[in-house]
Amino acid sequence: MPCSPAKARHLLKEKKAIVARRTPFTIQLTIATGETKQPVSLGVDAGYKHVGLSASTEKAELYASEVELRQDVSDLLSARRALRQCRRNRKTRYRTPRFGNRIRTKRKGW
Incomplete structure (x- = not known):
């Protein structure tokens, strides 16, 4: 959860948090926080x-x-x-017609 810059400075100075990102400035706690949500x-x-x-x-x-x-x-x-x-x-002049790609020409009996 968000905290004030003073609280973040205090946590960083006591080694209770580390800098996770610089932009935006984000800290990550290194201590157990308990079950408070x-x-x-x-x-x-x-x-x-x-x-x-x-x-x-x-x-x-x-x-x-x-x-x-x-x-x-x-x-x-x-x-x-x-x-x-x-x-x-x-309509392309020199291209051969594409009739060989049908199922009936590939398999016997279709």
């Missing part, structure tokens, strides 16, 4: 264009973020589909 509730607002996340206790909000979802995926898939269809329907 802080109740945190997670809120998710799943929308079509935006997704909102929030983690909060009864006193304060610990984390809040908003993610903007991509809206261009459908258009990109349509463009890819059109290009694929153009490749399939293209």
Whole structure:
């Protein structure tokens, strides 16, 4: 759980914590903490264009973020589909026709 910078300095000085990451500054406790847990509730607002996340206790909000979802995926898939269809329907002069890749030509009796 979050703590103040003074508390973090105190824990680091007494070797009760180590620096886990520098950006964002995160410490990891090296001592046993017991069974005390802080109740945190997670809120998710799943929308079509935006997704909102929030983690909060009864006193304060610990984390809040908003993610903007991509809206261009459908258009990109349509463009890819059109290009694929153009490749399939293209009349090439010197390419041999592809008739040898059917099941009937590979196995007898089909």
